[in-house]
Amino acid sequence: MIYVVHHLITLPVAWGAMAIMLRSRWAWRAPRTSLAIWQAIGACLVLSGIGTALALGLAPYRLGVVPALAAFAGDAARGDLPAALTPVHLLLTACGLAATGWLAFALVRSARAVAALRCRQRTLLALIARPHPVQRDALVVEHPAVTAYCLPGRRAAIVVSTGSLDLLSGREFQAVLAHERAHARERHDLVLLPFAALHRAFPAARRIRAMLDAVALLVEMRADDRAARDNDRLTLATALRRFRACERLPAPPGTLAATGRDTERDLDARIARLATPPRTSRPARVLLLLLALTVASTPLSLFLLPL
Template sequence: MHYTAHFGAAVLGCYLVAWVMFRSRWPANSPTIAILCWQGIGLAIGLSAIGIPISIGLAPYHQPPGTALRSLAGDLAGGRLPAQLGVGHLALISVGLGVGVVLFWSTGASLRAAAKARQRQRDLLALVARADPAAPGALVLDHPSAAAYCVPGLRPRLVISAGALSLLRRDELAAVLSHEEAHAKERHDLVLLPFTALVRALPGVSWVGRAFAAVALLVEMRADDHARRLHTDELLAAALARFATAPSHATPAGMLGAAEHDIVARVRRLRAPLHPTPAVAVLSLAAATLLAVWAGALFVS
């Protein structure tokens, strides 16, 4: 049962790190570190959700979960099971494996849904979008509302609406396109995928929804940081502020938009002085990494 305690401790550790992050200001100052922390937390939570029922069910083997699963597979193939392994143990093992199946299924379903949405968007853009020298490297969609987004993938597309084109000055437009290029180059859609899958698998768990919202905002801040290396902070902030006050068009599902996720907080962040990475950020990253490795090691031992 001590392996169950290990998984339980990993879950508790994840909640503690998440609690610190939800209540701290440093994630906005260090979005890359915060994103890595959330990835570690998500992985550790997923592995522990699988591992807790499995480790209880495999307790009669007195082995680490990974080794015990292999022993169980051998016993099932040989048609013999330990006398101590009852129906309740087998039911718990089935629950753990079922959790794993649900998580893998939700990840695959999220991938398929995103791929379909992007293909529909590409097909639409092929019909109605146009190139414009005023927006180099982007496609212009004739729509009066302000919108700028990235269609991610192996062949990403940057899209700007005619409304945004008329709203932004040339230098502001360049800053917004730099933001979208960051989404495309760094594959932020894949960064969000694990949390999209968790929301799909656990739609009623508020903590999961909060984690997804936090990561989505951090991804936008990470893209802002990419753009601010090429343009001034005030220029990017002014461009985002224009989006906040203009009639805007919702970013299509599965896409990554410049005007998404709390523009006010992002503008305030761009206009605030930069702060060095605090020690608590480094400690949080170390803890999240340790938790993910710890939970994974229990399966491969």
């Protein structure tokens, strides 16, 4: 019963950690660390939620969830379930398995939908875009509105409009390219995918939508930081101000844009952050990461340990 109690405890703890992260502005000071914390929170929510149902349902076996499931499957195949397994236990087990299947289905569906969107986008770009004369990984689309976005994948491409080229100075354009390249190199699309799948699985959950939005903003801030390594932060901030002041062309679904999906509030936060660089001590980041990994790994271990 120890692992049952633990799952019951870690679920509200993870939910509370989500609430704290949503309200905290500390996360903006260290986006990479905060993204790892968000991934740990998401993993803990899923593992503890499913683990609670399965641990309660399989409690008569007095094993970890995975060994208990193996024993349950063997007993069910033989038609010899333990007498201690009541209909309530069976219902909870079915709910846990159904939730697992639903989340797996949402993840696969999200991945396939994004892949299809990107395939169509690549096909369209092959018809209407032209290579940038200097930047080999950039494609130019004839359109007066400003836009710049990354089409992620194994063959990542950066798309800019002629409106953006007319608007930005040479240094600003380089900073924007560096931002988009950061998205491609760090595969931020894969960082966002599990959160998007979780939102697809539970579209009515406002907290999960807020978590997805928070992670999306941190991804943009992380790309800002990478771009600022080789470019002046104020140059990138100026480019974002120019984007903010002009008519922006929304980035297509399945892409990562410098400004395409940002609310005005989020864009203002990024500009202010670039103008005043935040600082967080390395020991604090390491401590938070260790704490997050511990919280996330404990429910996983309890799927296996016979407690």
